[in-house]
Amino acid sequence: MAAPELYSKFARIWIPDTTEVWRSAALTKDYRPGDTVLHLQLDDETESEYKLDPKSGVLPPLRNPDILVGENDLTALSYLHEPAVLHNLRVRFTDSKLIYTYCGIILVAINPYESLPIYGSDIINAYSGQNMGDMDPHIFAVSEEAYKQMARDEKNQSIIVSGESGAGKTVSAKYAMRYFATVSGSSAEASVEEKVLASSPIMEAIGNAKTTRNDNSSRFGKYIEIGFDRKHHIIGANMRTYLLEKSRVVFQACEERNYHIFYQLCACAHLPQFEPLKLGSADDFPYTNQGRSPVIEGVNDLKEMEATRKAFSLLGITEAHQMGLFQILSAILHLGNVELKERGSSSCCTSDESGHLGVFCDLTEVSYESMAHWLCHKKLKTATETLNKPVTQLEAINGRDALAKHIYAKLFSWIVGQVNKALSTSSKPHSFIGVLDIYGFETFEVNSFEQFCINYANEKLQQQFNMHVFKLEQEEYMKEQIPWTLIDFYDNQPCINLIEAKMGLLDLLDEECTMPKGSDESWAQKLYNTHLKKSSHFEKPRMSNKAFIILHFADKVEYQCDGFLEKNKDTVNEEQINVLKASKFALLVELFQDEETPAALSTTAPSGRAKAGRSIQSVREHKKSVGLQFRNSLHLLMDTLNATTPHYVRCIKPNDVKAPFMMDPHRAVQQLRACGVLETIRISATGFPSRWTYQEFFSRYRVLMRQKEIISDRKLTCQSVLERLVQNKDKYQFGKTKIFFRAGQVAYLEKLRADKLRTACIDIQKTIRCWLARKKYLRIRQAAITLQRYTRGHQARCLYKTLRRTRAAVIFQKCTRMWAARRQFLRQKAAAVLIQRLLRGYTARLEHKRLVCEHKALLIQRWVRGFLARWRFRRIKRAVVYLQCCVRRMLARRELKKLKIEARSVEHYKKLNFGMENKIMQLQRKLDEQHKENRELSEQIRQMESHSATELEKLHLQLKTLQDAEEESRHRGDRVTSLQEELELVRQELEKNKEMVSELNEKNTLLKSEKDEMNRLIQEQEQQIKEKSESMHEEVTEHMQAQLNEERFRYQNLLSEHLKLEERYADLRSEKEAAEELSKPGHNRADSGYSSSQSESVHSSVLTGSEVSSLEREDAVQTAADVSLLLKLQRRVAELEKEKMDLQGEMDTKEEQLQLERTKELEDCRRLLGAERDFEALKRQELESDNKKLKKDLQELRQSLSKGLGSKVASPGGQAYNVLLEQLNSTTEELEMRKEEVLILRSQLVNHEAFKHKETRTEGDSGDSSRSPTLDLHELNEDGELWMAYESLKETNRILESQLQTQGQSHEKEVEGLRAELQRLRAELGHQQQMLSDSLELPHDARIQASLQHEISRLTQQNMDLLEQMGKQDKMVRKLKKHLKIYMKKFGEAEAGVHIEQSSPENMVGESGHTVSIVRKERDFQGMLEYRREDESKLFKILITELKPRGVAVNLVPGLPAYILFMCLRHADYANDDQRVSTLLNSSINTIKNVLKKRGDFETISFWLANTCRFLHCLRQYSGEEAYTKHNTPRQNEHCLTNFDLSEYRQVLSDLAIQIYQQLIRVIENILHPKIAPAMLETETIQGVMGVKPTGMRKRTSSVHEESAHSLESILKQLDVFYYTLLQHGNDTEVVRQVIKQQFYVFCSVTLNNLLLRKDMCSWSKGLQIRYNVCQLEEWLLDKDLQGSGARESLEPLIQAAQLLQIKKKSQDDAEAICTMCTALTTEQIVKILSLYTPVNEFEERVSILFIKSVQTLLKDRKESSQLLMDAKIIFPVTFPFNPSPVALETIQIPSSLNLNFLTRV
Secondary structure (H helix, E strand, C coil), X not given: CCCHHHCCCCCEEEEEECCCEEEEEEECCCCCCXXXXXXXXXXXXXXXXXXXXXXXXXXXXXXXXHHHCCCCEHHHCCCCCHHHHHHHHHHHHHXXXXXXXXXXXXXXXXXXXXXXXXXXXXXXXXXXCCCCCCCCXXXXXXXXXXXXXXXXXXXXXXXXXXXXXXXXXXXXXXXXXXXXXXXXXXXXXXXXXXXXXXXHHHHHHHHEECCCCCCCEECCEEEEEEEECCCCCEEEEEEEEECCCHHHHCCCCCCCCCEHHHHHHHHCCCCHHHHHHCCCCHHHCHHHHCCCCCCCCCCCHHHHHHHHHHHHHHCCCCHHHHHHHHHHHHHHHHHHCCEEEECCCCCEEEECCCCHXXXXXXXXXXXXXXXXXXXXXXXXXXXXXXXXXXXCHHHHHHHHHHXXXXXXXXXXXXXXXXXXXXXXXXXXXXXXXXXXXXXXXXXXXXXXXXXXXXHHHHHHHHHHHHHHHHHHHHHHHHHHCCCCCCCCCCCCHHHHHHHHCCCCHHHHHHHHHHCCCCCHHHHHHHHHHHHCCCCCCEECCCCCXXXXXXXXXXXXXXXXXXXXXXXXXXXXXXXHHXXXXXXXXXXXXXXXXXXXXXCCCCCCCCCCHHHCCCCCCXXXXXXXXXXXXXXXXXXXXXXXXXXXXXXXXXXXXXXXXXXCCCCCHXXXXXXXXXXXXXXXXXXXXXXXXXXXXXXXXXXXXXXXXXXXXXXXXHHHHHHHHHHHHCCCHHHEEECCCEEEECCCHHHHXXXXXXXXXXXXXXXXXXXXXXXXXXXXXXXXHHHHHHHHHHHHHHHHHHHHHHHHHHHHHHHHHHHHHHHHHHHHHHHHHHHHHHHHHHHHHHHHHHHHHHHHHHHHHHHHHHHHHHHHHHHHHHHHHHHHHHHHHHHHHHHHHHHHHHHHHHHHCHHHHHHHHHCHHHHHHHHHHHHHHHHHHHHHHHHHHHHHHHHHHHHHHHHHHHHHXXXXXXHHHHHHHHHHHHHHHHHHHHHHHHHHXXXXXXXXXXXXXXXXXXXXXXHHHHHHXXXXXXXXXXXXXXXXXXXXXXXXXXXXXXXXXXXXXXXXXXXXXXXXXXXXXXXXXXXXXXCCCCCCCCCHHHHHXXXXXXXXXXXXXXXXXXXXXXXHHCHHHHHHXXXXXXXXXXXXXXXXXXXXXHHHHHHHHHHHHHHHHHHHHHHHHHHHHHHHHHHHHHHHHHHXXXXXXXXXXXXXXXXXXXXXXXXXXXXXXXXXXXXXXXXHHHHHHHHHHHHHHHHHHHHHHHHHHHHHHHHHHCCCCCCCCCCCCCCCCHHHHHHHHHHXXXXXXHHHHHHHHHHHHHHHHHHHHHHHHHHHHHHHHHHHHHHHHCCHHHHHHXXXXXXXXXXXXXXXXXXXXXXXXXXXXXXXXXXXXHHHHHHHHHHHHHHHHHHCHHHCCCCCCCCCCCEECCCCCCCCEECCHHHHHHHHHHHHHCCCCCCHHHHCCCCHHHHHHHHHHHHHHHCCCHHHHHHHHXXXXXXXXXXXXHCCCHHHHHHHHHHHHHHHHHHHHCCCCHHHHCCCCHHHHCXXXXXXXXXXXXXXXXXXXXXXXXXXXXXXXXXXXXXHHHHHHHCCCCCCCCCCCCCXXXXXXXXXXXXXXXXXXXXXXXXXXHHHHHHHCCCCHHHHHHHHHHHHHHHHHHHHHHHHCCHHHCCHHHHHHHHHHHHHHHHHHHHCCCHHHCHHHHCHHHHHHHHHHHCCCCCHHHHHHHHHHCCXXXXXXXXXXXXXXXXXXXXXXXCCHHHHHHHHHHCCCCCCCCCCCXXXXXXXXXXXXXCCCCCCHHHCCCCHHHCCCCCEEC
């Protein structure tokens, strides 16, 4: 009971409630002793009063602090009572969606009624090897605890799974068995663990049924013993069953079903193989339709039947036996349809109208008459005779149902026996783990014999559980050496004695069954007489004489006596059994064979241990009572459990409506009381439930300590603090390593800590508020002073402004008055002057108007007469000109239409292009003619000028003559006027011509701008094409790289699988040879001089030729035996080939699409260029037409000029003559300009034709370069040998990789070629434009000459390009012919090599049995080291087997063994000794494998990884291939191999390097894995920040002892060791980077997986610690210059998880920020971390459910894996980039310490 002082104001308590069982409330007033009422405020803020019992003075239970709510272990709660347990379970189940919770040693499992992703293989791997308290509660944690204790203590274990129907017992037991099958594996050839798991669907089909509480309720109890050998591998299993509910076969309540197997049979009735069973729908049989619920939602009985049959087959039950089972089950259904009609009052008969009895007899192959007779009769035996007595209809129906139940029980027992036979093993198990799946405590409205037996079994299990819990508590106290007293716990032995003791309920029941007239009523009276008022656990109901009440440990249960005797006797008509025994159906007869033999106490006999408990049974064993059989089997079960270490799983059913994650408090409390959870809480609360280590107590409550109390000894510090804080010393005890607290003391300490922190917070708040207030006051004071200063200044400025405005107003008034007076004077003066002026002007205008009118009258008369004459002349002329224009326009349109048609035609276009040079020459001739014509015109003009001069003189003479005669001049005046009018007309025509010229200039300018725009569009399209091709190239490259990485990953995984198979084969062979050696003590040596056992155990030996051949023969035998493995590898090879072909097709499709897009783009470009050419041609035609028009106008002007000369009107100095001359000059200039434009357009057409030709050539080249090489795929050899499948797989992967590289290189070359072509075209275009601009500046003669010269040079360049291409083609042909000769030669040598290998078995070397072909080369080089053949074994022994990385090798040149081996290889190559080359390479590889198998430490693996890679690089560097030799010096190129092509051996060495790398990664992971979680999560790297949450330390006392704490510093030191060791051994930098990246991925995956499975690690302070640790790892990477290795990126999920723990988690903006930030985490991981987030201090807040749902809503569109945990077993694919050695081979010196004196330098 808590202290009264804890019931203060605001204290939270629990009060009883009828709806929620317990309800939370807070005190509004302090409680004082003696108060009878507590004043409360409920959670809904309503006031209430709680009355106390004045007699008992019991106060309501206190509520735990919110920081303790949601704990993994219920015993970690400070207040241990029923409401605290119920509330903790409800918060974990409904809010956090956690179904598992510890309660001390019990795992409480609540059925979620929903599938959860927490049972995958990744979860199993995460729990494997972990202590039980280190991870979140889980069924896997209990299973791991049992498995670990079995392996460590060599003691048998048992897992007891109990709970009521629908609580999930069967599923929990199934997952426990799955865990054992996964973590242990099987040592037998057949997979025993698969058979163990396969037994589940069989037992569910025949033993599970739908009830009102559960759709898959187990109607029997079972105990499965899983046997393990000394290596803790599963070797077998055994099953025992208890109390099958046989009554369900013949009766089901409403909404229930019979056993699943019957409905599965009815679902398969339509199948052909089931037609002989004559089944139908489940509604047709009374045994399956009574519950009126034949279908379970979400369950397909047909598919379940397939799973059941598959499980039967896996367990070795043949198809014939399966059909026999189904035949018997169908017979049971037909038996239920047999009708029994009443005949008289005491007899009955069968009615076989439906024929079901006949079907039953046919299926069971029994006599119809006999079965029909004995269904209605029974045999009575007396002392003298035997009588056949008819039975009533009711008795006959009961007998029929009893027969059906008996047959089903026998069939059930037979199936269990067959399952045990399939799971049994010939060898005796070394240890076992038992899984008990048994019914929990049951109480219904009507309880009968079945509930009585179930509750009796639970009483026995509860007694065993109480004793075990008490024993564990006692062991804990003794271990910590603290004084303890006997804990009072509920002992249910009196209740058990009431049931099973002498004269107990079972004895009286058996006695009554033996009585001739025994009945349920008489048995009830015996019970009343014997136990009523004598036993405290037995009571009689008030209103019934046929019932009794037993006070069980969980509750009172009232049992109805009706049916007890009948169910206990379980009688069956013996004559009916005899009829069945006489059946011709062998399987049916086999079921009843044990009727005459003693039966076991259980359904199946246990293995080994049950023999001692057996007694000789009577011959009529089947008549033993059910109660007695159940009691005996229960005693045997308890003996088994008491001999093991038990582990408890209590399954809870949260509600009766099967709603997911909804808890009914009443049902939950009822089950918690029944399953013993509350009893565990009570026992724990009686002692010291809260347990803290001294360090954790110091870290948590350091704020309560004084400075003088803190000393170096944590134990003394804690003692001094507790003595001061807790006065009652009985409230705590000090153990060796822990402090033990009574219930409620941790809450009291938490209250003190919270008060201290609250006081400190108040002090901090007070100081901060004072500082803020003073700061605010100073800020206000300074603001006031500033306001005053500005106000005074403003007032002074206002006064100054007022004075200034007053003075300005006076001045303004003075000036205004002066301005007004002056304005009045000036206005009057101006008015007088204006009047005078107007008057004088008016008089003058009147006079002028009169004179003008007279003059205009004369002028109008003159002009009107002239206008009429001119108007008449112009109308006639205009009509003539218009008629001419119409005719000319019609003719021009016809000509234009004809020219357009010709321009559109392809033939005309070709003729234009083809005859361009001729046209240019014609234009040149036309130009010359025009020049000649111009010269003639100039000559004519000069003649006209001379003629005009003479005429001018004559005109002067005539003028003088005319001046003398005035009359004659008057007559010629009219003619001069007409000449002036004509001159005016000429001027108008000239203006029209100028306008026409300006329009042509504008059109020309517009065409030039359009041309520039077209050029710009062409350039933009070229840029877009380039960018598009580059982006497409990048996408294709990335896709290819991803596919290459994926294929490399698959290939390396296959290599690791192959390595495991080799290791397994070697182990099996060594075991076989060891067995043979034991069986043959006088074992002789083999012919080779080495014993088989010695060759396997001593790895330093070297295999000779005969040994190799013998090993290969053994390999072949083993391979032939392991046919299944070969078929798997062949299927894998076929899959890889299919994937490769799919990849090849995809690549071809991508290339075709790229080619089509490029072709389309080129077509678009050509189409644009063609449109531009058409536009230029049209423009040229328009310019030519304009030119013709100008010529015509010029001709007309000439004609008009000649007419003027003929009439002798114009003179050289006259105005008309000058106008005509100017018009002629402008026309000539326009003509020259049009000629230049025509030449420019034609030269552009020529350039476009050349560009088109080059485009066509470029397209052809790109089409040639895009062809992909054809792959030569190797056919898989299916002759049954393993090595051929493996080598074929390697060849497939190698071809695929080379194909990918070839495709990538060809694509890159193609892109580079296109880029170069584009650059060339751009340069040529620029050159053309430059030439065009230059030619425009030249005169037209030079311009034409330059165009011709350029065309000639272009054609010459094309001819040179064609010649160069022809040369390349000839060179390629010669190269292909040379290669053809070489391949012909190689083919001949290969055939010869095959004959040699067949004749010489010494040529077969290597463990894999594959002989790599060696190809000769034609070049000759030199070798380096020589050795004798008999020194080969010595060489390998010294250089590989006995070479220690820590010894001699540490001072050697990095990679020296690889250099020495390669130098020896060079000598063998120089000597042209192919046998020595093969022996050297194969023996080296095999010896390295043996060394790594024998010494698998990190340094050895690192050393040989470096040497293997160096040996591989040497084979590449000195192979003579151009890709590798370009990195060599000239001297190194002289050392290349001359006679053999070792490319296939390079692949073998690459595979070996991959295997060594994977082994290295596994070794590093094994070293680091146990250290990662403690260093990254558990160790407090930032002192004083984390704090410790009061967890209670309720870990298993039997768990593995905790190892020394690992810190991050130790991890970094270990990484330093790995890093410097790898570099010291000479590993490539790129390989080291890949190793570090892999390890950092392991850091991330292990840490994140632990975080996701540990609720106590999800807090703000833990996120800070993780971020700090990650920063330390990043600094380590920075220090080692490994930032670019990708290791930092592999830590990104862990970094985001740490940020998620630290980020604010309240508003919608926070949810969006989380979704944006956590891109490397999956939705499942984000939601899991938010659900597990647990505050360490009461000042923090939990994450609300609404916030988690909002995050889920934002993340629902993500497409990602649904896997919760990261796969920590992934090994990234490794690559070994070529790293040439700068070391010259001739400079390498062999140290004398190696003792390699037998090597001779050559």
